[in-house]
Amino acid sequence: MKKLQFILPIFLVAAIAVSGCKKNDTPAPTPAPTPAVVDAGVQNTANLFQDWYLWYKDMPDVDLSTYTDPSKYIDDIRYSKDHWSFAAPLDQIMALLQSGQSGGWGAGFKFDLSDSLRIAYVYNSSPMGADSVARGWMIRSLDGQLVKDMSIDAINQELARDQVTFGFVLPDSTYKALSISKGDVVMNTVQYSHVYGTNGEKTGYLVFSDFLEPSVADLDTTFTTFKADGVSNLILDLRYNTGGLLTTADSLMSLIAGDKYNNQTYNQQEFNDKHTDANEGNQIHQKPNSLNLNNIVIITSSSTASASELVIAGLMPFYPVTLIGTQTLGKPVGMSIFQDNQNNLAIAPISFRNVNSAGYSDYFDGIPVDYTVYEDVKYPFGDPNELCLKAALNYLSTGSTGTSAAMLKSGTMPAKLLNKGTDVTVTNLYDLK
Incomplete structure (x- = not known):
């Protein structure tokens, strides 16, 4: 496989046209249009997709100068079967892949057969792991709100917060409230x-x-x-x-x-x-x-x-x-x-x-x-x-x-x-x- 270690950004520099006139009754020439400036990250992303994307032939034409976020560009050009292409901070992705490091809760959340929200697994070195949270614990409440009365969107909004008070019901039916803050996660896979x-x-x-x-x-x-x-x-x-x-x-x-x-x-x-x-x-x-x-x-x-x-x-x-x-x-x-x-x-x-x-x-x-x-x-x-x-x-x-x-x-x-309990999925x- 061809090894591409670095991607060099391409910059388009704007040119300004300046014109004068000899006589007051001579119409001024129409100024040349100023070339659009394209965000360097967006330009690099577009270059790579036009070259390497599996479905490059199906990509729509878009005006790159209207984008400042590579992720928004990807959302607009992705093929219908593609739910995965992304652009993300390089330092976070490298830390994740090379060291298993991220941030977040450090636990997976999933509904059981009775529609109760439970802990599916916990990474040992994580905020949840530090509080000895374990697979099978039921989450009865989030910041005092009963999970059974919350929509999926509302639950996800709570889990997106940096600190949440979780009301847990343990396997022995005892109740335990823990105020947990997101923090560093090292994944034991x-x-x-x-x-x-x-x-x-x-x-x-x-x-x-x-x-x-x-x-x-x-x-x-x-x-x-x-x-x-x-x-x-x-x-x-x-x-x-x-x-x-x-x-x-x-x-x-x-x-x-x-x-x-x-x-x-x-x-x-x-x-x-x-x-x-x-x-x-x-x-x-x-x-x-x-x-x-x-x-x-x-x-x-x-x-x-x-x-x-x-x-x-x-x-x-x-x-x-x-x-x-x-x-x-x-x-x-x-x-x-x-x-x-x-x-x-x-x-x-x-x-x-x-x-x-x-x-x-x-x-x-x-x-x-x-x-x-x-x-x-x-x-x-x-x-x-x-x-x-x-x-x-x-x-x-x-x-x-x-x-x-x-x-x-x-x-x-x-x-x-x-x-999935990590900031970088x-x-x-x-x-x-």
């Missing part, structure tokens, strides 16, 4: 791991939330434990994983499949017709802690996207992968993140489509599951009573997920996480340039 015994075999369970650079070391540690314990089945929980770096996806694929499928190409990146020379394949490589697996079960939701879907689609031609949960988001494309250092901009056009080794690519509607199971957020990760994990363990033990009414319940939960980032 391996949220939980454990090894279970199923029918005389060892099953590794991994809850993985984001594909970031520090994730590689965390995954290596987890899979080293799995390897030492003789894990032959894997339950990979990606229900809250909205994506991240492609290099980290390569690492996860190698840990899962490297023992059997060393040097196999699992994904092809296909760029637009201006950059076919950038097309390249992503390969699986054997690592000392790569597993030799018999069965893979992946837990998904409509928050499972991008790099997560890439891993799912990448595994499908090699293993009989079983999907449990709800259909994924649907993002079979990726972006390159270009660095405009002079304007402190990360510019990320959707620039390539992903195609697995069997040619599977066009899953904009999401990857369907084999068994629909709606999670119950009130249980902590690893609790065998949690519906998605229970279904996965049942499937590995008996070949059936089970048929409880709660597992088959449909239609009560919002499509996505209400809030880890949504569908890919290839850093």
